[in-house]
Amino acid sequence: MKVHRFLTITSIITTVALLYVNQQITLIRLSYDIKEQEKTCSFLLDRNKILLYNIEHLESPHRLEEVLLANNIELEVPSKERIILVSATPEKPGTSEIKKIARATGPLGKVRQAIASIFVLGSEAQARPVK
Amino acid sequence: MYNRAHKNRLNFIFSIFISLLVLLLIRIAYLQLALSHNLARLAKKQHAAVIELQPKRGTIYDRNMCPLAISLNLDSVYANAREIKDKENVARMLSPILNLSEDFLLERLTRDKGFIWLKRKLTPTESARVKALCIKGIELVKEPKRFYPNDSLASHVIGYVGMDDKGLEGLELFYDEYLKGTPGYRATLRDARRRPIASFEYEYFPPMDGFDLVLTIDEVIQHIAEREIERAMKEAKPIGACIIIMDPRTGDILALSNRPTYGLNSFSKEPFEKKRNRAVTDMFEPGSTFKIVTAAAALENKVADLNDKFFCENGEYKIAGHILHDHRPHGWLTFRQVIEKSSNIGTVKVAQILGPSELYKFIKKFGFGELTEIDLPGEVPGFVRSPSLWSKLSIGAIPMGQEITITPVQLACAISAIANNGNLVRPRIVRAVQDKRGEVIKSFEPTVVRGILSEETAAMMKDILSGVVTDGTGRLAEVEGYRVAGKTGTSQKIEPNGTYSHSRFIASFIGFAPVDDPRIAVVVILDEPKPFYFGGVVAAPVFKRVTQSVLRYLEIKPQRLMQVKRAIESVED
Numbered sequence: 001m002k003v004h005r006f007l008t009i010t011s012i013i014t015t016v017a018l019l020y021v022n023q024q025i026t027l028i029r030l031s032y033d034i035k036e037q038e039k040t041c042s043f044l045l046d047r048n049k050i051l052l053y054n055i056e057h058l059e060s061p062h063r064l065e066e067v068l069l070a071n072n073i074e075l076e077v078p079s080k081e082r083i084i085l086v087s088a089t090p091e092k093p094g095t096s097e098i099k100k101i102a103r104a105t106g107p108l109g110k111v112r113q114a115i116a117s118i119f120v121l122g123s124e125a126q127a128r129p130v131k
Numbered sequence: 132m133y134n135r136a137h138k139n140r141l142n143f144i145f146s147i148f149i150s151l152l153v154l155l156l157i158r159i160a161y162l163q164l165a166l167s168h169n170l171a172r173l174a175k176k177q178h179a180a181v182i183e184l185q186p187k188r189g190t191i192y193d194r195n196m197c198p199l200a201i202s203l204n205l206d207s208v209y210a211n212a213r214e215i216k217d218k219e220n221v222a223r224m225l226s227p228i229l230n231l232s233e234d235f236l237l238e239r240l241t242r243d244k245g246f247i248w249l250k251r252k253l254t255p256t257e258s259a260r261v262k263a264l265c266i267k268g269i270e271l272v273k274e275p276k277r278f279y280p281n282d283s284l285a286s287h288v289i290g291y292v293g294m295d296d297k298g299l300e301g302l303e304l305f306y307d308e309y310l311k312g313t314p315g316y317r318a319t320l321r322d323a324r325r326r327p328i329a330s331f332e333y334e335y336f337p338p339m340d341g342f343d344l345v346l347t348i349d350e351v352i353q354h355i356a357e358r359e360i361e362r363a364m365k366e367a368k369p370i371g372a373c374i375i376i377m378d379p380r381t382g383d384i385l386a387l388s389n390r391p392t393y394g395l396n397s398f399s400k401e402p403f404e405k406k407r408n409r410a411v412t413d414m415f416e417p418g419s420t421f422k423i424v425t426a427a428a429a430l431e432n433k434v435a436d437l438n439d440k441f442f443c444e445n446g447e448y449k450i451a452g453h454i455l456h457d458h459r460p461h462g463w464l465t466f467r468q469v470i471e472k473s474s475n476i477g478t479v480k481v482a483q484i485l486g487p488s489e490l491y492k493f494i495k496k497f498g499f500g501e502l503t504e505i506d507l508p509g510e511v512p513g514f515v516r517s518p519s520l521w522s523k524l525s526i527g528a529i530p531m532g533q534e535i536t537i538t539p540v541q542l543a544c545a546i547s548a549i550a551n552n553g554n555l556v557r558p559r560i561v562r563a564v565q566d567k568r569g570e571v572i573k574s575f576e577p578t579v580v581r582g583i584l585s586e587e588t589a590a591m592m593k594d595i596l597s598g599v600v601t602d603g604t605g606r607l608a609e610v611e612g613y614r615v616a617g618k619t620g621t622s623q624k625i626e627p628n629g630t631y632s633h634s635r636f637i638a639s640f641i642g643f644a645p646v647d648d649p650r651i652a653v654v655v656i657l658d659e660p661k662p663f664y665f666g667g668v669v670a671a672p673v674f675k676r677v678t679q680s681v682l683r684y685l686e687i688k689p690q691r692l693m694q695v696k697r698a699i700e701s702v703e704d
Contacts, residue, residue, distance in 0.1 A: 031329040031331070034329045035327070035329060042204075042273075046204045049201070049203050053201055053203060056198055056201075056281075057280040060354075062281060062284060062358075080612070
């Protein structure tokens with residue numbers, strides 16, 4: 001009986017001890033994994049930052065101008081005769097009326113507006129260079 | 132007999148064991164009681180590690196959030212000399228990769244130390260090649276390095292940091308406290324190979340990254356200034372130059388460019404002379420650009436009207452035993468023409484009516500002789516003497532910008548005050564300090580220092596200064612389609628013997644545009660241009676090109692085109 005009790009207690013203690021050791025090993029292993037992941041994350045973040053820096057460097061006004069000059073792209077400011085100033089697109093009376101109704105009647109009005117807009121053509125200004 | 136001998140032997144052996152046991156117990160007691168404190172400390176040192184966590188230095192952005200200075204992590208290589216066996220061979224292998232001499236490396240590797248820097252902040256290629264060698268005792272560690280995507284763009288404004296990431300110049304120095312951040316630490320246990328174990332971490336204090344700076348500088352406008360100053364350096368061959376572009380309404384410095392300049396990514400190789408921010412550290416006699424102060428003071432005090440006439444003595448005027456000259460002889464000129472044609476004699480006559488104390492009062496009101504409090508290190512206040520220290524000749528010199536020294540940034544503030552309806556604004560180069568999430572920590576609002584002129588006087592000054600460009604000495608500054616105002620200046624430099632030079636000049640032009648709704652004020656200073664040295668000849672065209680490009684970039688429609696359009700509309704109505 002005494003031997004039996006001794007063996008039982010010993011096996012329980014051994015099991016608990018093994019579980020504890022296993023837990024500690026798992027913890028340490030996870031720590032290494034976390035460290036490895038952190039390293040990868042930090043590497044990728046650094047890489048990302050370097051790439052962003054390269055983009056900024058490539059897009060710097062000085063470099064862009066150098067590239068334009070190197071490629072002999074002759075850009076010039078249009079002369080006065082080649083500029084047409086267009087005022088903001090005026091709303092057609094009908095269109096604004098529809099919008100007013102739509103605002104007043106809520107979601108249902110929006111449907112009406114959509115239907116109405118099919119039959120009303122929007123005005124659009126175009127600027128063309130004078131040759 | 133046998134038993135006694137046997138017993139004696141047993142007793143002897145037993146006594147030896149007992150003695151050893153006693154010795155062992157004494158040793159244990161000694162270790163546990165006498166040495167326990169030291170040993171526990173050593174064990175803790177071996178197992179526990181306190182790792183310092185470096186904060187990331189803040190980024191510097193322009194007003195449109197384009198980065199001007201960022202920190203990147205690079206590898207630095209160090210040696211644990213005690214672990215390296217074949218030191219000569221290691222030095223031979225590393226020498227071509229690190230671009231360092233074998234002798235230098237060998238000297239470092241033969242030191243009896245566990246940590247010796249070999250080279251800091253390697254390029255990615257160098258780092259990859261060192262890693263590929265896999266040498267025991269040669270380790271890599273990450274360190275932040277400051278990079279500047281635009282290299283020399285606004286270099287005098289941004290400044291640079293040293294090897295230890297501390298600001299040494301410019302805004303990097305001025306705002307170092309905000310940019311550098313606060314280091315943190317992590318206390319944890321480590322394994323036999325001294326690797327920290329994250330799960331056994333028992334204390335963590337996170338690092339606080341540095342705050343970001345948002346400047347008032349506009350990358351594109353700065354580029355325009357840099358481009359035009361470079362062109363001026365080629366054409367007029369000055370020994371130095373400075374361009375400041377400012378928003379007169381808010382005091383925002385949109386661009387500040389100096390020559391000579393230097394690349395921020397290779398600042399250590401450049402001489403100190405190139406690193407000086409002339410816009411705030413260099414004092415000079417302004418010459419005729421200073422006549423704006425005399426004119427404004429005269430108009431404000433109502434001692435002269437635009438159409439009052441002054442006799443300009445046909446180019447020669449005797450004052451305190453000295454003869455004052457005009458660059459071209461003039462007879463009778465209206466007050467407007469005195470400024471338009473930059474007559475020294477006419478200006479001095481106006482100043483004589485005004486009197487020294489009133490003139491001095493306005494010089495101080497315009498902010499000369501005091502710091503503008505711009506957020507850049509090394510600013511000087513210039514030199515203005517009080518009237519009690521003036522000589523009899525001073526009233527013939529100070530009104531036209533002699534016997535007084537000022538800085539380009541003071542001049543920018545003065546011309547901005549006229550553009551801003553008589554309100555002097557404080558120049559602003561940093562708009563806000565913000566954290567990584569964009570939360571504003573500190574914002575710098577535009578500040579009106581004081582009102583120095585009435586709106587009527589400011590309007591009259593605008594009118595006179597636009598006349599300088601259309602009918603006066605600044606015709607080369609005229610920008611097609613826009614009404615611009617400005618003033619030319621040509622000042623003689625002082626020779627080492629204290630006399631005015633006849634061969635070394637400072638050419639300048641200050642102005643703003645568009646006159647009706649000023650959006651930019653521009654200061655152009657060229658130090659010793661050759662062969663032409665008149666401000667109206669060498670500095671005015673630079674002003675014109677800068678203003679033209681900046682107004683176009685800011686999408687400000689040409690006013691004259693607008694006037695034509697308005698006229699057409701009124702006819703149609």
